[in-house]
Amino acid sequence: MINTLGIWIAAVLTLAIYSFLYKDNPFYKIAENIFVGVSAGYWAVVLWFDFAWPNLFEPLFYRGQWYNIFPVFIGLLMFAPLIPKISWMIRIPLTFTMGISMAVFITQIVQGDIFPQLQATFLPLKDVPAFTIFSNLLIIIGVIFTLIYFYFSKEHKGPLGIFARIGIWFMMVSFGASFGYTIMARVSLFIGRVYFLLHNWLGVI
Amino acid sequence: MNLIERLSKLDRRIIFLLVALAVIIPMLVPLNLPVDITKPVKNVYQKIESLPEGSVVLISTDYDPGSEAELYPATEAVIEHCFHKNLKIYMMGLWPAGSELGNVALNQIAQIYNKKYGEDYINVGYRPGGAIMLLSLGRNFADVIKVDYQGVPIDSFPLGKKVKSAKDLGLVMTFSAGDPGILHWIIYFHARYGIPICGATTAIMAPQQYAYLSSGQLVGLLGGLKGAAEYETLVNKKGRGLRGMDAQSIVHLLLVGFIVLGNVILVYQRRKK
Amino acid sequence: MKTIIPLIIVFACGFYMLITFFIPARFAQASSQTLQNWYLGVIAFFVFIGIFNLIRINVDKIQRRLRDWQYSFILLFFLGVMLGAGFIGGRDSRIFLYFFENFQVPLGATMFSLLAFFVASASFRAFRAKTPEATLLLIAAVVVMIGRIPIGYLIWHGFPDLVEWIMQVPNTAAKRGILFGIDLGLISMALRVLLGIERSYMGGARE
Numbered sequence: 001m002i003n004t005l006g007i008w009i010a011a012v013l014t015l016a017i018y019s020f021l022y023k024d025n026p027f028y029k030i031a032e033n034i035f036v037g038v039s040a041g042y043w044a045v046v047l048w049f050d051f052a053w054p055n056l057f058e059p060l061f062y063r064g065q066w067y068n069i070f071p072v073f074i075g076l077l078m079f080a081p082l083i084p085k086i087s088w089m090i091r092i093p094l095t096f097t098m099g100i101s102m103a104v105f106i107t108q109i110v111q112g113d114i115f116p117q118l119q120a121t122f123l124p125l126k127d128v129p130a131f132t133i134f135s136n137l138l139i140i141i142g143v144i145f146t147l148i149y150f151y152f153s154k155e156h157k158g159p160l161g162i163f164a165r166i167g168i169w170f171m172m173v174s175f176g177a178s179f180g181y182t183i184m185a186r187v188s189l190f191i192g193r194v195y196f197l198l199h200n201w202l203g204v205i
Numbered sequence: 206m207n208l209i210e211r212l213s214k215l216d217r218r219i220i221f222l223l224v225a226l227a228v229i230i231p232m233l234v235p236l237n238l239p240v241d242i243t244k245p246v247k248n249v250y251q252k253i254e255s256l257p258e259g260s261v262v263l264i265s266t267d268y269d270p271g272s273e274a275e276l277y278p279a280t281e282a283v284i285e286h287c288f289h290k291n292l293k294i295y296m297m298g299l300w301p302a303g304s305e306l307g308n309v310a311l312n313q314i315a316q317i318y319n320k321k322y323g324e325d326y327i328n329v330g331y332r333p334g335g336a337i338m339l340l341s342l343g344r345n346f347a348d349v350i351k352v353d354y355q356g357v358p359i360d361s362f363p364l365g366k367k368v369k370s371a372k373d374l375g376l377v378m379t380f381s382a383g384d385p386g387i388l389h390w391i392i393y394f395h396a397r398y399g400i401p402i403c404g405a406t407t408a409i410m411a412p413q414q415y416a417y418l419s420s421g422q423l424v425g426l427l428g429g430l431k432g433a434a435e436y437e438t439l440v441n442k443k444g445r446g447l448r449g450m451d452a453q454s455i456v457h458l459l460l461v462g463f464i465v466l467g468n469v470i471l472v473y474q475r476r477k478k
Numbered sequence: 479m480k481t482i483i484p485l486i487i488v489f490a491c492g493f494y495m496l497i498t499f500f501i502p503a504r505f506a507q508a509s510s511q512t513l514q515n516w517y518l519g520v521i522a523f524f525v526f527i528g529i530f531n532l533i534r535i536n537v538d539k540i541q542r543r544l545r546d547w548q549y550s551f552i553l554l555f556f557l558g559v560m561l562g563a564g565f566i567g568g569r570d571s572r573i574f575l576y577f578f579e580n581f582q583v584p585l586g587a588t589m590f591s592l593l594a595f596f597v598a599s600a601s602f603r604a605f606r607a608k609t610p611e612a613t614l615l616l617i618a619a620v621v622v623m624i625g626r627i628p629i630g631y632l633i634w635h636g637f638p639d640l641v642e643w644i645m646q647v648p649n650t651a652a653k654r655g656i657l658f659g660i661d662l663g664l665i666s667m668a669l670r671v672l673l674g675i676e677r678s679y680m681g682g683a684r685e
Contacts (some may be wrong), residue, residue: 004534013581013585013588019270020586021636030549031585033552033667037552037554037557037559038581038585039586040557041559041561042582043525044526044564045561045569049568050301050333051637056520059515069521071516072519072594075520075523076523081621094681095485096487097520098514099488099490100492101494104495104667106669107496112426114661117420117658120420121654133489139651140656142647142650142655143654143658144650144656146656147659149655161586167655169369169611170652172614173615173618173644173648173649174618174648174649174652174656176614176615176616176621176622177653178409178412179618179622180651182597184429184626185407185408188429188430188449189587189591189593190585192273194228194232197626198232220598224595225595234563243642269586270583302578302582302586304581337658338515350513377615413515414571414648415649431626450627451628458624458627458629460598460601460623461620464602464620471606
């Protein structure tokens with residue numbers, strides 16, 4: 001019973017969202033506001049139980065880690081703009097999180113991206129089938145010319161201009177492929193909803 | 206006004222209607238078109254086939270309802286393959302909602318294969334913190350994972366005791382819709398510990414992953430619903446992936462038709478000018 | 479003080495994290511772990527302030543009877559229900575998960591699926607071969623769209639292989655080039671932030 005009700009709720013909300021395709025209407029607006037309300041509530045609960053409580057409050061109250069008062073204080077400073085006199089203090093949580101995430105960023109990029117990707121670009125051009133040589137050569141040229149396109153310290157004229165233009169062609173093929181995949185993704189999401197309506201709700205497939 | 210001029214002013218709701226019909230009709234009347242298998246998908250299948258019985262596969266469901274349609278069918282197909290091969294599944298999620306969705310698939314399929322919780326599979330639920338959490342997790346699982354998704358101490362399960370660090374894993378399979386996700390598994394588990402990584406991503410993310418496939422940082426890839434359909438074909442399971450492929454085909458043809466028509470209109474308008 | 483203290487924090491936290499990444503000593507790892515836990519706790523407050531503002535804006539909308547103010551009641555009601563279910567019943571309570579499964583999952587999935595229609599409309603109206611580059615993009619897109627579906631395989635058995643080659647060669651080359659570009663940009667940006675050269679993210683007037 002409760003499950004059937006759930007499926008009906010989900011189906012009605014799904015149709016309410018799709019009604020927007022005809023034109024904006026109250027059903028869509030109701031569904032949209034339910035979505036925002038439910039999502040915001042969901043994230044508040046998740047962030048409290050999975051982030052704030054286990055990392056800050058539980059160690060502070062139950063494990064005697066008194067020094068956890070510092071991050072709680074830093075977190076509360078997010079509300080500093082509500083008091084004009086100390087509004088600048090919002091910079092403290094901002095810089096604290098920025099500092100840590102930038103450090104993680106750097107290690108992430110160097111270790112995971114730059115070195116392995118650079119290594120993978122030095123592809124063999126000998127002792128492999130002719131077509132593989134052609135493909136490997138294309139990859140090497142493509143990477144270099146794409147990078148040349150992003151080299152803005154010198155005007156793209158003469159040979160540099162030609163290389164940058166070839167770089168654009170590679171990027172256009174890549175963007176085209178991404179566009180094709182994007183369409184695929186969006187259509188798949190709609191297929192998912194139609195499957196829900198026809199299978200779970202109406203039971204006709 | 207001639208036909209082309211009329212088409213150029215086509216109401217977009219007619220386009221919407223055609224798209225809807227192109228999905229609904231093939232789902233009601235399936236064409237059962239055969240699905241070709243691509244190399245990245247075959248690589249995932251072969252990697253799982255090659256793992257010795259009893260190996261642990263870490264499955265990470267890093268997505269949310271917005272991409273459930275693309276990644277849930279792949280999740281089901283891979284779990285089924287792992288259980289069929291008698292591999293142990295250690296499930297977690299870097300996204301809160303993904304962890305809940307993955308749990309549904311895991312429990313349903315475990316029942317079919319008579320698998321025992323704690324011994325054959327375990328779910329440690331949502332693990333917040335993305336990159337920062339994975340950094341600690343790779344070093345020592347016990348630092349990060351103390352309880353399963355229901356709050357039961359992890360050491361009370363045989364599988365929980367078995368997995369102490371990244372090196373105890375045979376494979377990481379991530380179902381990824383963005384950040385945190387596949388990139389972080391590659392960086393923190395492959396680059397640092399050499400653990401093989403396979404992924405299923407949304408179709409939007411798939412083209413980017415080819416750079417990692419070709420560098421060997423990623424063993425295999427299921428891209429979007431098509432990837433799931435290919436995997437379902439390999440494991441002989443007719444799931445949502447395969448069911449959706451007929452509709453996917455018809456809509457793609459329709460959209461190619463729209464693109465061609467749009468360009469015919471462009472040529473006509475240019476000539477007229 | 480208003481600038482110096484934040485800059486010291488960003489510099490100290492960032493470089494400490496960077497250094498401990500390469501030092502396996504127990505003290506370094508434990509202290510970096512504590513800093514990471516603090517980070518996870520603090521980022522929760524970013525969402526709390528967001529929700530606080532969401533409530534404030536909607537209450538204000540109702541009080542001032544702004545356009546569509548009636549819908550704000552719905553938003554606040556469901557926000558309240560979720561907060562009540564989560565904080566009273568618990569994160570894993572049946573009622574919380576029920577709302578998640580039957581409200582959030584379908585609404586989230588349907589919202590994103592709307593894009594299928596808009597992408598279709600855009601392909602008809604905006605995807606035009608106006609320049610040689612645009613033509614190349616268009617051809618690649620059409621080949622990928624057809625080659626990635628079962629019908630493409632029926633039309634020509636070589637289609638999937640052609641698409642796979644496009645993905646593995648020109649696509650990979652361009653994506654890798656772009657990746658290097660982005661990565662180098664990100665590293666320089668990250669260093670600028672840590673060294674206090676880049677300050678725009680701090681917002682507000684410079685003092």
